[in-house]
Amino acid sequence: MSATIISGKELAAQKRLEMKKEVEVLKEKGMTPGLAVILVGEDPASQSYVKAKARACEETGIHSELDIVPTSISEEELLKKIEDLNMASHIHGILVQLPLPDHISEKKVVETISPDKDVDGFHPINIGRMMTGQDAFSPCTPAGIIEMVKSKSIEIEGKHVVVVGRSNIVGKPVGQLFLNENATVTYCHSRTKNMQEITTSADILVVAVGRENFINGDYIKKGAVVIDVGVNRNSAGKLVGDVEFETAKEKASYLTPVPGGVGPMTITMLLHNTIISARRLVN
Numbered sequence: 001m002s003a004t005i006i007s008g009k010e011l012a013a014q015k016r017l018e019m020k021k022e023v024e025v026l027k028e029k030g031m032t033p034g035l036a037v038i039l040v041g042e043d044p045a046s047q048s049y050v051k052a053k054a055r056a057c058e059e060t061g062i063h064s065e066l067d068i069v070p071t072s073i074s075e076e077e078l079l080k081k082i083e084d085l086n087m088a089s090h091i092h093g094i095l096v097q098l099p100l101p102d103h104i105s106e107k108k109v110v111e112t113i114s115p116d117k118d119v120d121g122f123h124p125i126n127i128g129r130m131m132t133g134q135d136a137f138s139p140c141t142p143a144g145i146i147e148m149v150k151s152k153s154i155e156i157e158g159k160h161v162v163v164v165g166r167s168n169i170v171g172k173p174v175g176q177l178f179l180n181e182n183a184t185v186t187y188c189h190s191r192t193k194n195m196q197e198i199t200t201s202a203d204i205l206v207v208a209v210g211r212e213n214f215i216n217g218d219y220i221k222k223g224a225v226v227i228d229v230g231v232n233r234n235s236a237g238k239l240v241g242d243v244e245f246e247t248a249k250e251k252a253s254y255l256t257p258v259p260g261g262v263g264p265m266t267i268t269m270l271l272h273n274t275i276i277s278a279r280r281l282v283n
């Protein structure tokens with residue numbers, strides 16, 4: 001048996017077509033959704049991500065502004081920029097690309113973004129809302145993962161979802177979103193004992209640790225759905241996930257590739273959140 005590949009790239013293209021229509025409807029009502037992206041520093045990988053975000057906005061008709069500021073910017077100056085964007089009526093989403101230089105507090109930056117414009121879903125208010133089942137911006141990578149699973153009509157309710165990784169931006173919230181879908185959720189992390197015993201009991205296995213080949217076929221139950229969230233550069237400079245693709249493919253029923261898997265869906269959900277934010281202001 002060989003797994004069916006869930007193409008995030010194809011699903012993203014399809015969603016972006018739908019979103020383009022939604023944006024047209026909003027524009028007819030005099031509302032153009034706007035996203036502001038701030039990148040601190042000139043890290044090439046970060047530059048390529050933020051440019052991909054700007055391109056995706058353009059494709060869907062969303063107004064986007066990219067502000068690349070030097071690493072020497074002070075925390076105070078950066079917070080001022082965010083406050084200005086909080087007040088700007090043509091901006092409905094604000095994203096400050098992480099990670100930030102050491103002299104700038106990520107916590108302060110995230111908490112300065114208005115929860116109503118926090119399209120990343122990183123603000124503690126949005127996290128709290130999500131955890132208590134209220135209306136909130138869902139964090140983009142976790143929301144994209146749920147979309148990918150649902151796109152194949154894979155049942156989630158009652159299934160055992162195992163999340164490997166417990167970061168604030170992927171691991172923890174993706175488990176929460178699966179819990180909201182009535183799954184039984186287990187988290188594995190660096191202190192977990194007998195990880196293989198746990199991962200091989202997963203119906204849906206989400207791997208978000210940031211280490212090449214962290215999970216191979218021996219850690220996967222036959223027929224499981226495997227979601228690879230990793231974005232690593234291997235020794236040859238190639239983009240690879242956390243899952244050893246070839247051995248996983250022989251065990252899994254569905255598998256997401258890297259590149260072309262979760263990444264493109266992350267960007268798509270960012271656009272989705274920006275549209276939602278703008279739509280709240282019409283009617």
Ligand SMILES: Nc1nc(=O)c2c([nH]1)NC[C@@H]1CN(c3ccc(C(=O)N[C@@H](CCC(=O)O)C(=O)O)cc3)C=[N+]21
Binds near residue numbers: 049096099261265
């Ligand atoms: N405030 C903030 N929000 C983020 O959402 C955020 C961030 N900071 N910092 C960095 C990470 C990383 N991230 C990615 C998004 C898309 C791809 C993506 O689309 N990747 C393509 C390939 C890109 C390539 O070839 O380099 C793919 O997987 O097919 C990757 C990585 C968002 N992040």
